[in-house]
Amino acid sequence: MNSTEDVFADELKKRTEEAQAVIERFLPKAEGPAATVIEAMNYSVEAGGKRLRPVFLMEVAKMYGAEKALYEPFMAALEMIHTYSLIHDDLPAMDNDHYRRGRLTTWAVYGDGMAVIAGDGLLNYAFETAAGAFDACHDLERMRRCAKALQVLGRNAGIYGMVGGQCADLVSEKAASPVSEDTLLFIHRNKTAALIDSGLVIGAVLAGAPEEDIRKLHQIAEEIGLAFQIRDDILDVSGSQETLGKSIGKDAAEGKATYVSMHGLDAASKEVSRLTKSALLTFDGLGRTDPFLRDLLEALVTRTK
Amino acid sequence: MNSTEDVFADELKKRTEEAQAVIERFLPKAEGPAATVIEAMNYSVEAGGKRLRPVFLMEVAKMYGAEKALYEPFMAALEMIHTYSLIHDDLPAMDNDHYRRGRLTTWAVYGDGMAVIAGDGLLNYAFETAAGAFDACHDLERMRRCAKALQVLGRNAGIYGMVGGQCADLVSEKAASPVSEDTLLFIHRNKTAALIDSGLVIGAVLAGAPEEDIRKLHQIAEEIGLAFQIRDDILDVSGSQETLGKSIGKDAAEGKATYVSMHGLDAASKEVSRLTKSALLTFDGLGRTDPFLRDLLEALVTRTK
Numbered sequence: 220m221n222s223t224e225d226v227f228a229d230e231l232k233k234r235t236e237e238a239q240a241v242i243e244r245f246l247p248k249a250e251g252p253a254a255t256v257i258e259a260m261n262y263s264v265e266a267g268g269k270r271l272r273p274v275f276l277m278e279v280a281k282m283y284g285a286e287k288a289l290y291e292p293f294m295a296a297l298e299m300i301h302t303y304s305l306i307h308d309d310l311p312a313m314d315n316d317h318y319r320r321g322r323l324t325t326w327a328v329y330g331d332g333m334a335v336i337a338g339d340g341l342l343n344y345a346f347e348t349a350a351g352a353f354d355a356c357h358d359l360e361r362m363r364r365c366a367k368a369l370q371v372l373g374r375n376a377g378i379y380g381m382v383g384g385q386c387a388d389l390v391s392e393k394a395a396s397p398v399s400e401d402t403l404l405f406i407h408r409n410k411t412a413a414l415i416d417s418g419l420v421i422g423a424v425l426a427g428a429p430e431e432d433i434r435k436l437h438q439i440a441e442e443i444g445l446a447f448q449i450r451d452d453i454l455d456v457s458g459s460q461e462t463l464g465k466s467i468g469k470d471a472a473e474g475k476a477t478y479v480s481m482h483g484l485d486a487a488s489k490e491v492s493r494l495t496k497s498a499l500l501t502f503d504g505l506g507r508t509d510p511f512l513r514d515l516l517e518a519l520v521t522r523t524k
Numbered sequence: 525m526n527s528t529e530d531v532f533a534d535e536l537k538k539r540t541e542e543a544q545a546v547i548e549r550f551l552p553k554a555e556g557p558a559a560t561v562i563e564a565m566n567y568s569v570e571a572g573g574k575r576l577r578p579v580f581l582m583e584v585a586k587m588y589g590a591e592k593a594l595y596e597p598f599m600a601a602l603e604m605i606h607t608y609s610l611i612h613d614d615l616p617a618m619d620n621d622h623y624r625r626g627r628l629t630t631w632a633v634y635g636d637g638m639a640v641i642a643g644d645g646l647l648n649y650a651f652e653t654a655a656g657a658f659d660a661c662h663d664l665e666r667m668r669r670c671a672k673a674l675q676v677l678g679r680n681a682g683i684y685g686m687v688g689g690q691c692a693d694l695v696s697e698k699a700a701s702p703v704s705e706d707t708l709l710f711i712h713r714n715k716t717a718a719l720i721d722s723g724l725v726i727g728a729v730l731a732g733a734p735e736e737d738i739r740k741l742h743q744i745a746e747e748i749g750l751a752f753q754i755r756d757d758i759l760d761v762s763g764s765q766e767t768l769g770k771s772i773g774k775d776a777a778e779g780k781a782t783y784v785s786m787h788g789l790d791a792a793s794k795e796v797s798r799l800t801k802s803a804l805l806t807f808d809g810l811g812r813t814d815p816f817l818r819d820l821l822e823a824l825v826t827r828t829k
Contacts, residue, residue, distance in 0.1 A: 252710045253688030255695050260683075307644060312617065312636035331617035335640065336690050339612060339647060343682035346651045350678055353671035362667035366658035369674075373655055377648035378565070383558030385641050390560050405557045 227514050231274075234511070238270040238277060238294060245295035245348050259329040259337035260344070264302045266322050271519075272297045272418035278512040279436065280422030288355035289425045293368060296349035297417050300376045303341035304414075306334055308385075346373070352425075360427065368424045375413040384409025391476075398476045404445070407478075412444020419443075432505050439498045439516070446494035446520040449487050452477035457484060495520045532819050536579075539816070543575040543582060543599060550600035550653050564634040564642035565649070569607045571627050576824075577602045577723035583817040584741065585727030593660035594730045598673060601654035602722050605681045608646035609719075611639055613690075651678070657730075665732065673729045680718040689714025696781075703781045709750070712783075717749020724748075737810050744803045744821070751799035751825040754792050757782035762789060800825045 246264060249257040273294035280290035309316040309324040310331055317327045326334035349369055356362045374380055387406045391398040398406075419440045423433050456479055479487045495517065502513055551569060554562040578599035585595035614621040614629040615636055622632045631639035654674055661667045679685055692711045696703040703711075724745045728738050761784055784792045800822065807818055 247683060251688075252692035252695070252707055253683050253714070254691075256687060256691035257683055303644075307640050310617070310637075310640060312615070312631075312640055326617075332615075332694055333691070335612050335615060335617055336687050336694070338644070339608075340683045340687040340691075342644060342647055343678060343687060347675070347678035347682055350671065350674045353668075353675075356667075356671075359664045359667060362661075362664060362671070363658075365671075366655065366661075366667070369655045370652070370658075373648060373652035377652055378552060378558050378562055378645045382561060382641050382645040382648060383556075386559075386561035386638070386645075387557035389637055389641070390557070402557055409558070 227511070227518065230511050231515065231518075234274045234277070235270050238273040238298075241277075241291050242270065242273060242295045242298050245292065247344065255329070255333060256337050256340050259325055259333055260299075260302075260341045262328065263306050263325045263337065263341070264298065266302075266320055268301075268320065270298060272301055272414055274515070275415065275418030275512075276422045278422070278509055278515070279419055280425060282507045282509040282512065283423050283426030283428045283432075285422055285426035286355070289352050289361065289365060289368075290422055292348050292352040293372065293421050293425065296345040296372060297414065297421070299341045299345035299348065300372070300381075300417075301414055303338040303345070304381060304385075306338040306341070310334060313389075342376075345376075364425050364427055368421045371420055371424060372417055375417040380409055380413035380416075384411070384413065400481060403476060403478065403481070407445050407448040408441060411448045412441050415444040415447070416440035429506060432507075435501050435505055439501050442494040442498040442501075443516055443519060446491045446498070449478045449491050449494075450520045452479045453484060453487050453491070455479075491520050532816070532823065535816050536820065536823075539579045539582065540575050543578040543603075544572075546582075546596050547575065547578060547600045547603050550597065552649065560634070560638060561642050561645050564630055564638055565604075565607075565646045567633065568611050568630045568642065568646070569603065571607075571625055573606075573625065575603060577606055577719055579820070580720065580723030580817075581727045583727070583814055583820070584724055585730060587812045587814040587817065588728050588731030588733045588737075590727055590731035591660070594657050594666065594670060594673075595727055597653050597657040598677065598726050598730065601650040601677060602719065602726070604646045604650035604653065605677070605686075605722075606719055608643040608650070609686060609690075611643040611646065615639060618694075647681075650681075669730050669732055673726045676725055676729060677722055680722045685714055685718035685721075689716070689718065705786060708781060708783065708786070712750050712753040713746060716753045717746050720749040720752070721745035734811060737812075740806050740810055744806050747799040747803040747806075748821055748824060751796045751803070754783045754796050754799075755825050757784045758789060758792050758796070760784075796825050 242264065246261050247257050249255075249261060276290060276294050276297055305319065306325045308314050309319060310326050312331070316324050318324060324334075325337055329337065346369075349372055352365050352368075353362065356365050376382065378386070384406050387402055388410060391402055391406070416437060419436045420433060423436055455477070478490065482490070498516060499513065502508075502516060547569065551566050552562050554560075554566060581595060581599050581602055610624065611630045613619050614624060615631050617636070621629050623629060629639075630642055634642065651674075654677055657670050657673075658667065661670050681687065683691070689711050692707055693715060696707055696711070721742060724741045725738060728741055760782070783795065787795070803821060804818065807813075807821060
């Protein structure tokens with residue numbers, strides 16, 4: 220690791236810890252007759268991860284000068300939405316996964332009924348938390364920004380975002396014919412890129428960034444989200460289990476179509492480079508900049524683990 | 525049926541149809557690669573029911589003079605939340621019910637994975653729909669009311685409302701010792717009364733009703749919600765299967781504790797009367813009135829089906 224990489228790794232660690240502290244501040248206390256569902260929710264959020272989406276949200280918010288009282292609730296809300304989707308994805312009725320990041324999944328600890336309502340509780344609490352940001356809005360302009368941010372959060376999480384992608388994925392898994400490239404791109408754009416879009420766009424909306432920049436941030440999210448997913452599929456084929464910390468070759472074993480299975484490793488790598496370059500070019504055309512965020516966007520798709 | 529009852533029944537039918545039309549207007553179109561989940565969501569909402577919560581919301585909104593553009597999205601959102609909870613409650617992981625109102629449940633038609641995300645999609649779309657009301661707010665005061673209404677909607681649906689009640693119910697079903705009266709009341713207050721609270725309070729919040737009236741509406745919701753639930757438990761014991769259109773004696777067969785099993789039929793009936801009288805007295809102390817709504821509150825707890 221050279222010193223530039225050291226600096227980036229340190230900065231990333233700092234940002235992740237900052238995001239972590241914000242998320243923890245917004246988690247509900249497990250008490251009273253509903254303590255178990257709250258415990259299950261917090262167990263799942265605290266399982267950790269890179270906190271990538273809230274870090275994005277925070278960086279963009281700072282870049283455009285949004286106020287903490289507005290963007291922090293949205294950071295926590297976005298991570299709650301990400302986490303609820305993992306809880307429900309792991310259910311026996313869905314992927315039937317027993318472990319995630321080396322820990323038992325929520326249903327494996329609390330039972331599948333409790334895991335269903337823990338996911339519901341988190342999704343709902345995400346909106347409760349985000350709606351709390353209105354209490355810090357003392358003028359019409361800030362109210363409008365908050366309302367717009369809430370609409371972005373909802374759209375990206377729901378049927379026109381992540382849930383839509385999950386549906387297309389479920390349907391294509393059960394379909395007799397192989398998935399088309401259009402459907403595959405639809406799945407990636409909605410299942411993966413949509414929550415990254417919330418991360419990149421909400422901070423700018425809350426700061427009242429120019430429409431032109433918001434449009435560009437949507438574009439960056441789509442390209443980076445897609446590159447991120449293809450890179451994931453490449454690692455599933457070429458990565459070592461040791462570096463990744465998860466079983467590799469899972470997609471191929473399950474006969475799941477990916478960009479790699481459709482176009483081969485070389486073309487997939489080239490597509491990741493093309494998408495990344497295009498996203499960074501768009502990033503450089505924004506009215507503001509943030510060297511760390513630029514590095515993070517690049518690191519995301521060049522990672523080997 | 526005497527003529528007063530005829531008039532009420534006609535009025536109720538009219539209101540239900542009005543609410544129905546509003547709800548349908550807000551349902552998403554089932555198209556594109558996510559068509560299946562949208563179809564499953566709409567299948568569940570269209571299964572019908574009394575539309576009690578949106579009717580409440582509409583009546584209170586009209587009583588205080590709220591604007592349609594503000595309250596109609598909330599009517600649809602509230603019914604979406606009610607419906608998502610039924611979809612998830614019916615899952616094999618929860619109550620494992622194959623039929624509801626004589627139709628196959630969502631998971632029985634679409635599979636349990638699709639039913640999980642159909643519930644998620646509806647819960648999320650409820651917030652997307654409600655957040656759409658902000659687009660009709662052109663001043664700070666209306667923005668504030670909308671934000672407050674959204675907070676009420678979220679709180680009553682989540683861990684401090686319905687999800688909290690579902691959790692206490694799940695935990696007590698699996699507990700070795702019988703449920704205490706406190707826990708039973710907690711479950712009813714949260715699982716049943718909380719969404720009725722959204723119905724009675726949100727319309728008043730959107731109209732900018734006095735704080736004192738909003739406080740009273742919360743109180744009415746708690747009493748009517750509890751009376752409604754106890755009445756349900758009475759009918760489960762004393763009603764005929766034919767009038768109710770569902771199997772009776774289910775709670776007793778499952779050894780589930782209810783207000784009736786704890787206190788007997790007589791005491792339960794007296795408690796329903798006491799709660800109803802108290803709620804109607806509070807209703808009569810509101811700054812506005814609505815004879816139909818008063819009749820509806822009364823009818824809810826004197827119903828025989």
